[in-house]
Amino acid sequence: MGVKEMNYTKVTENIAAQLRTIVGEKNVWTDVEAMQPYGHDEVTDPAYHHLPEAVVFPQTTEEVAAVVILANEHHFPIVPRGAGTGLACGAVPSCGGIVLSLEKMNAIEEINEDALYAVVQPGVRTADLQRAAEEKGLFYAGDPCSGDSCQIGGNIATNAGGNRAVKYGTTRHQVYAVEVVTPLGKIVELGARLKKQSTGYCLDQLIIGSEGTLGIITKATLKLLPKPKYTLDILAVFDSVDATIGIVSKIDKAGITPTCVEFMDNITIKSVERFLGEPLQGSAQGNYLIIEVEGKDEDDLDDKALFLDALCSENGASAVLVADSARIWKARKAFAEAVRAESRIVCKEDVVVPVDQEPALLATILKLARKYGLITRIASHAGDGNIHLNILKNEELSYDRWNEQVEKNQQELYTAIYRLGGRLSGEHGIGFKRKHLMKAFTNPDELDMMKAVKRALDPNYILNPGKIFDLDI
Amino acid sequence: MGVKEMNYTKVTENIAAQLRTIVGEKNVWTDVEAMQPYGHDEVTDPAYHHLPEAVVFPQTTEEVAAVVILANEHHFPIVPRGAGTGLACGAVPSCGGIVLSLEKMNAIEEINEDALYAVVQPGVRTADLQRAAEEKGLFYAGDPCSGDSCQIGGNIATNAGGNRAVKYGTTRHQVYAVEVVTPLGKIVELGARLKKQSTGYCLDQLIIGSEGTLGIITKATLKLLPKPKYTLDILAVFDSVDATIGIVSKIDKAGITPTCVEFMDNITIKSVERFLGEPLQGSAQGNYLIIEVEGKDEDDLDDKALFLDALCSENGASAVLVADSARIWKARKAFAEAVRAESRIVCKEDVVVPVDQEPALLATILKLARKYGLITRIASHAGDGNIHLNILKNEELSYDRWNEQVEKNQQELYTAIYRLGGRLSGEHGIGFKRKHLMKAFTNPDELDMMKAVKRALDPNYILNPGKIFDLDI
Numbered sequence: 009m010g011v012k013e014m015n016y017t018k019v020t021e022n023i024a025a026q027l028r029t030i031v032g033e034k035n036v037w038t039d040v041e042a043m044q045p046y047g048h049d050e051v052t053d054p055a056y057h058h059l060p061e062a063v064v065f066p067q068t069t070e071e072v073a074a075v076v077i078l079a080n081e082h083h084f085p086i087v088p089r090g091a092g093t094g095l096a097c098g099a100v101p102s103c104g105g106i107v108l109s110l111e112k113m114n115a116i117e118e119i120n121e122d123a124l125y126a127v128v129q130p131g132v133r134t135a136d137l138q139r140a141a142e143e144k145g146l147f148y149a150g151d152p153c154s155g156d157s158c159q160i161g162g163n164i165a166t167n168a169g170g171n172r173a174v175k176y177g178t179t180r181h182q183v184y185a186v187e188v189v190t191p192l193g194k195i196v197e198l199g200a201r202l203k204k205q206s207t208g209y210c211l212d213q214l215i216i217g218s219e220g221t222l223g224i225i226t227k228a229t230l231k232l233l234p235k236p237k238y239t240l241d242i243l244a245v246f247d248s249v250d251a252t253i254g255i256v257s258k259i260d261k262a263g264i265t266p267t268c269v270e271f272m273d274n275i276t277i278k279s280v281e282r283f284l285g286e287p288l289q290g291s292a293q294g295n296y297l298i299i300e301v302e303g304k305d306e307d308d309l310d311d312k313a314l315f316l317d318a319l320c321s322e323n324g325a326s327a328v329l330v331a332d333s334a335r336i337w338k339a340r341k342a343f344a345e346a347v348r349a350e351s352r353i354v355c356k357e358d359v360v361v362p363v364d365q366e367p368a369l370l371a372t373i374l375k376l377a378r379k380y381g382l383i384t385r386i387a388s389h390a391g392d393g394n395i396h397l398n399i400l401k402n403e404e405l406s407y408d409r410w411n412e413q414v415e416k417n418q419q420e421l422y423t424a425i426y427r428l429g430g431r432l433s434g435e436h437g438i439g440f441k442r443k444h445l446m447k448a449f450t451n452p453d454e455l456d457m458m459k460a461v462k463r464a465l466d467p468n469y470i471l472n473p474g475k476i477f478d479l480d481i
Numbered sequence: 482m483g484v485k486e487m488n489y490t491k492v493t494e495n496i497a498a499q500l501r502t503i504v505g506e507k508n509v510w511t512d513v514e515a516m517q518p519y520g521h522d523e524v525t526d527p528a529y530h531h532l533p534e535a536v537v538f539p540q541t542t543e544e545v546a547a548v549v550i551l552a553n554e555h556h557f558p559i560v561p562r563g564a565g566t567g568l569a570c571g572a573v574p575s576c577g578g579i580v581l582s583l584e585k586m587n588a589i590e591e592i593n594e595d596a597l598y599a600v601v602q603p604g605v606r607t608a609d610l611q612r613a614a615e616e617k618g619l620f621y622a623g624d625p626c627s628g629d630s631c632q633i634g635g636n637i638a639t640n641a642g643g644n645r646a647v648k649y650g651t652t653r654h655q656v657y658a659v660e661v662v663t664p665l666g667k668i669v670e671l672g673a674r675l676k677k678q679s680t681g682y683c684l685d686q687l688i689i690g691s692e693g694t695l696g697i698i699t700k701a702t703l704k705l706l707p708k709p710k711y712t713l714d715i716l717a718v719f720d721s722v723d724a725t726i727g728i729v730s731k732i733d734k735a736g737i738t739p740t741c742v743e744f745m746d747n748i749t750i751k752s753v754e755r756f757l758g759e760p761l762q763g764s765a766q767g768n769y770l771i772i773e774v775e776g777k778d779e780d781d782l783d784d785k786a787l788f789l790d791a792l793c794s795e796n797g798a799s800a801v802l803v804a805d806s807a808r809i810w811k812a813r814k815a816f817a818e819a820v821r822a823e824s825r826i827v828c829k830e831d832v833v834v835p836v837d838q839e840p841a842l843l844a845t846i847l848k849l850a851r852k853y854g855l856i857t858r859i860a861s862h863a864g865d866g867n868i869h870l871n872i873l874k875n876e877e878l879s880y881d882r883w884n885e886q887v888e889k890n891q892q893e894l895y896t897a898i899y900r901l902g903g904r905l906s907g908e909h910g911i912g913f914k915r916k917h918l919m920k921a922f923t924n925p926d927e928l929d930m931m932k933a934v935k936r937a938l939d940p941n942y943i944l945n946p947g948k949i950f951d952l953d954i
Contacts (some may be wrong), residue, residue, distance in 0.1 A: 122730060123837040167679045178677045194926040200904055201835045203865035204651045206640045206690055207904040208911060208919060208949055209931045213686035217679055234736035257595060263707035304784075311777075362674045364596040392676035431673055431680040438681060446681060453667040457938060458682045464937030465930060476681055 014469065016104055017083045019061035027064055027106070030074045035065040035112070046107045049094040050154075052352055056097045056441060060087065060107040067112050069187060069195055069226040075108060076224065077193035079470045087472050088220040090130065090162025093154040095356055096439030098166060098219045103474045110161045113226065116140050124232045125184060125201055130161025130225045137230070147235040149176035152435070153341060161225045167217030169435030171268040171340075174391030175302075176233075178435065180216040187227035188215055191466030201229050214461070219437050220472040222465050236302040239267065240309045243331040244297045244320040245290035249273055249374070251324035252295045253366045256390050258319060259299070260363065264312055268300040269391030270340050276385045280339050283346035288339055290327055297390065298336055343387045343396075350385075353401035355414045359425050360394045360434030372424045373397055380413045394434030422449050438476045446477060487942065489577055490556045492534035500537055500579070503547045508538040508585070519580045522567040523627075525825055529570045529914060533560065533580040540585050542660060542668055542699040548581060549697070550666035552943045560945050561693040563603065563635025566627040568829055569912030571639060571692045576947045583634050586699065589613050597705045598657060598674055603634025603698050610703070620708040622649035625908070626814060634698045640690030642908030644741040644813075647864030648775075649706075651908065653689040660700035661688055664939030674702050687934070692910050693945040695938050709775040712740065713782045716804040717770045717793040718763035722746055722847070724797035725768045726839045729863050731792060732772070733836065737785055741773040742864030743813050749858045753812050756819035761812055763800055770863065771809055816860040816869070823858075826874040828887045832898050833867040833907030845897045846870055853886045867907030895922050911949045919950060 017023070019038075027036045037043055040059065047059040061084075066072045079086050085105030092099055101107055114131035121144050128137055134148075134155040141148045152158050152168040162168070163179045164186060176182070185199035199212030215223045246252040256269055272280070273295050281288045290296075299316055303309035317328045347354055361369045366388075373395070377384045383402055388395040399417070401410050422432065426449050432438065438446050447455065459479055462469075469479060490496070492511075500509045510516055513532065520532040534557075539545045552559050558578030565572055574580055587604035594617050601610055607621075607628040614621045625631050625641040635641070636652045637659060649655070658672035672685030688696045719725040729742055745753070746768050754761045763769075772789055776782035790801045820827055834842045839861075846868070850857045856875055861868040872890070874883050895905065899922050905911065911919045920928065932952055935942075942952060 122734065123835060124733060167677075167683075169677045169679075173677050178679075180683070190926070190930065194929075196924055196926045196930065198927065201902050202833050202904060202907075203836065204640075204642045204646050204862075204867055204907050205833050205904045206642075206651075206906045206908050206910045208923065208928070209695075209934060210640075210653070210686050210690050211927065211930055211934075213683050214934075217683050222682075234734060237736075260597060261595065261707060263710075304781075308777075308781075360675050360678050360680075362596060363676065389677075394677055429674050431675060431678045433679045434675075434677050435679050437679045450681065451669055453663070453669045454671065454684065455681070456667075457663065457669065457684055460937040461682060461684075461687075461934055464933040 014103070014473070016085055018104070019084055019106055023078070023082055023084065024062055026078055027062065027075065030078065031064055031066050031071050035067070037063040045092065046089065046109065047100065049092045049097055049099055051095060051097055051441060052354070056100065058101050060101040061104055062106045063109055064106050065109050065112045069189065072108070072189045072224055072226050073193045073195050076189050076191065076470065080193060080468050083468060085473050086470055088165065088224045090159035090165070091133070091157050093158040094162065094166065094439060095358065095436040096433070097441045098437050098439035098472070098475055099162070100440070102440045108224065111159065119144055119146070119232070121146065126230045126232055128160050128228055128230060130159060130228065132160045134158050134160060134163055141232050142235065145235050146232040148182065148230065148232055150179050150182045153344070160228055164216050164225050164228055165218070165220050166437040167435070169389065169392070169394060171270060171389065173389065174269055175265055175267045180213060182231050183212065183216060184229040184231060186212055186215060186225050188223035189226055190223050191468070191471045219439065219475050221462060221475055222471065224471070238303045238305060238309050240301055240303070240313060241331040241333045241336055242299040242301070242313060242316050243289065243329050243336055244299065244316070244325045245294035245327040246297065246325050247293055247295070248324060249295050249370055250367050252297050253370050253390060255297060255320060255323055256366060257364045258323070262315065262319070264301065264315065266299050266301050266391060268298065270298040271388040271390035272296040272340065272343070273386045276343065276387055279350060279385055280342050280346045283349050284339065284342055294326065298331065298340060340387065343385070347385050347398045347400065351400040353407065355399040357397040357399070357421070358394065358433045358436040359397065359421070359430060360392070361425060361428045361430030363391070363393045365428040365430065366390060366393055366395070368428055369395060369425065369430070372421065376417050376420055380417045382413060382417060389434070392434070418445065440474050443475065443477055487576070487946070489558055491577070492557055492579055496551070496555055496557065497535055499551055500535065500548065503551065504537055504539050504544050508540070510536040518565065519562065519582065520573065522565045522570055522572055524568060524570055524914060525827070529573065531573050531575050533574040534577055535579045536582055537579050538582050538585045542662065545581070545662045545697055545699050546666045546668050549662050549664065549943065553666060553941050556941060558946050559943055561638065561697045563632035563638070564606070564630050566631040567635065567639065567912060568831065568909040569906070570914045571910050571912035571945070571948055572635070573913070575913045581697065584632065592617055592619070592705070594619065599703045599705055601633050601701055601703060603632060603701065605633045607631050607633060607636055614705050615708065618708050619705040621655065621703065621705055623652045623655045626817070633701055637689050637698050637701055638691070638693050639910040640908070642862065642865070642867060644743060644862065646862065647742055648738055648740045653686060655704050656685065656689060657702040657704060659685055659688060659698050661696035662699055663696050664941070664944045692912065692948050694935060694948055695944065697944070711776045711778060711782050713774055713776070713786060714804040714806045714809055715772040715774070715786060715789050716762065716802050716809055717772065717789070717798045718767035718800040719770065719798050720766055720768070721797060722768050722843050723840050725770050726843055726863060728770060728793060728796055729839060730837045731796070735788065735792070737774065737788065739772050739774050739864060741771065743771040744861040744863035745769040745813065745816070746859045749816065749860055752823060752858055753815050753819045756822050757812065757815055767799065771804065771813060813860065816858070820858050820871045820873065824873040826880065828872040830870040830872070830894070831867065831906045831909040832870065832894070832903055833865070834898060834901045834903035836864070836866045838901040838903065839863060839866055839868070841901060842868060842898065842903070845894065849890050849893055853890045855886060855890060862907070865907070891918065913947050916948065916950055
């Protein structure tokens, strides 16, 4: 039996009343109009929208635990949710039940300047934490592209990546510990504010990236760093996609450790140029590599800039320049909006491969796009092998016809990706949007282990059912 | 029912014959004399020694899987084992069954210079991998103190730390992927050679550090780095323990990112001096902080040395000097042997606390030692809060009386450590030596989650039973 057929209890007026007793009258919504924003994430396609039966806004960890206990008693699903900026429908209630929005648990509880850590509630916006750290001369390295709106709890649940993951790792690498409400309603802290430990199973890393299926994050202790003193952005423009991407492994090998290495292909640069209404350097035929480096002083930056200039020039760059950071990042960050301006219906792929396999992947993507007549826009976190391929709906095709082409493309693309040692998702997660692909491309024995862990920790299948995989019940 | 009472099948001659069919005649040992070395690890106390019923030496992953399937059929325990350099009896068969030694699976299968990774079998010695990487101008950052003898599989199973964890993290941070034989005998690869991914549960990090209880590591894909160009060791000598340890947080705050920050207290320096028969700088009353830094060139090293000189001098150092690296590391690495030369019976604690809580922990350790009349030797990976406290048996006390004092000390010490946000083990693991402490000091709900995961993945309780915790069966 699949989860769809599971006999969950509907959120009746009686259950809603009990929820109100736990979190307060105004913190339970059942009005259909008001709940609309909680029925989808950033995926615009209405096929992926599902209205919750109620939205619940707890304000304390104890309230979260009480809601989970109630859900176990009555057997209704809970879908934990941050800012709803996801791209895989992980926070959308595909099996009914309640959305548990953590947005009111949004306090930065502590920023410790001497011991370099922050304690935050899950509803804290990533950008707010970044700013709070910066005000104390510190630095929070997590930096998803949706940083202005996304929240730390969601970042942790999806193991969000972003631009700076090349140097600093993804969200899972920023986390010392998480306070979690388990699927059975217990409150536990997993992990600790330690640089190392070998004291039992690493449950913290298991929970991180589990998309709200194994626990609800109610607090996080996060690493802070001294603020980097000097940064510099280099823009290298190449005529050939292959040459652009081919540089990345060479940078790794040289031990430069850039903060960011971003790629945009020419057709995407032109799209952003139109959207911004500003001319972009080399847009006639160039492909971009944006390389950000940090240094301990100006001389250090100069050394790195000279090295990168020589490396890129020797490997086919038509121009290498010190970029106007504000302008170049504005262009890079306009990617998603520029795509949206071109088409409301977009298939967003978030694939990841080993860095040395990126040239092969790019070649495959472009070959398949030609084969299936797809309109592509590509920006990638090239430094970590994570490629955002956006496929825009062709105006001349019906939705169904276009979708058919997209699906054929997906089958071939993912087959190639797994052959290259890659995976479905670099940073967006699986949610319910990609779970059919997860099933198709994951080693069944590995998937069985995931399901066994899920069953063990959530025996009543309360937390975010129907995400990542379907349990065979 | 505890695991001790579990009705495991004895390894009969019939089972031994089946094992021989799988791995070959000469790769199954049942001779009691020959098996002696496999009945203990580096823990010298005979109370912790347990002879296996057989030792099995597989040579391929498929053989490992076949042995595991046989164990499930007949219900006997398997204790996976690397070099046996553990300090928590993790690789010692406390519940009977076979020791599965991975020592014959010792090939370095690949070192990829361009993509910076190595693929190795579990029986590869850590030092052999380090050397193989170095021959290609590369660097494997994992560096347990037992590196010359320990093996990669054991490093991964215990999440081994070592000196360089301060900058590079522990073994879990060096791993891209592990091939694992699951407790049910399936072969899966967990993780991938990727810098990021959000594609289902992070089972690789769950397996790493699980001490052979959730899977047998049969291959690992490990990260390599460009070899650091310049390194320098600074020795700072302080009269006060508190001042010595107090520096560590200040180094972090300054963003220096040292490779190693090691501490030795005065009584330990004197012990090493006696053992080596060589005079050690400042041994009259000094405590050591050894700080290793890397730099991109000589100037960079000079800058760091000047900064550290000023920082240590301003904070009470009686001497700060550029150390003779070979000599100072010889002294540091002689710690374990010097202790062994003083006493065959030693209680080795491997506690870890947040770095900013180290001064408080050291003060507690010294206070408790006075209270219970204990003879201590202390060396610590101060840069990551991991303190190796060795307690030597007092000659004038009976073993039982001394042990009583040690246990009283442990209760008070661990209570203090958990209050400081610390944990039982920084890098040695729990094994069966510390599982009573694990039970006493771990949040029961967290421990229940570990047990639930164990039950889910190893329903027949075949892999390394009686380690980390006892299942309540």
